Amino acid sequence: DIQMTQSPSSLSASVGDRVTITCRASQRINNYLNWYQQKPGKAPKLLIYAVSSLQSGVPSRFSGSGSGTDFTLTISTLQPEDFATYYCQETYTPPLTFGGGTKVEIK
């Protein structure tokens, strides 16, 4: 099974900060890497699919990059509504593993 290692597990940031979250796969997963945002008590929301494609309706301050085994989610200018937990997920082969999550908190 593919392991997805996400870092950091949590971070504190201020509104306006640039935030970067990384995800490392235990083997190459081509472009089968997605990012989700989850707020407390809510279902996850798809932000980025296929490494760098922005889901419809998602603000352009969110971007994804990477290749092979190393991937990054960047929030260019953190907004109040972005405080949430973020997950990466590989969909290269089942089981479709999620990363452990990164909780973005207010500094």
Added chain:
Amino acid sequence: EVQLVESGGGLVRPGGSLRVSCAASGFTFSNYWMHWVRQAPGKGLVWVARIKSDGSTTNYADSVRGRFSISRDNAKDTLYLQMNSLRAEDTAVYYCATGGMQHEFWGKGTLVTVSS
């Protein structure tokens, strides 16, 4: 508008069984792979199972293989997860989600609690 509505969650004793459902609307259900994803209280997301659009292919997480069964009724636009031999560690909110290579749409989830 796409809607996924889970139901059937509740309290069940260890070793018991439960079937949860996911009613879909607003899209052509029979064209989509569908998935179950769960989240234990205060924990992260865990993929559980998926089923191909025509029901011909299924895949499972190691932790549920042999105990859980995913199925669908395309005539009723409904996805199911039959859960047998339930354990305390199966306690979680169970979400259904559309799939292909990403989970674009999600339901709000149904809580399954396994406890004596």
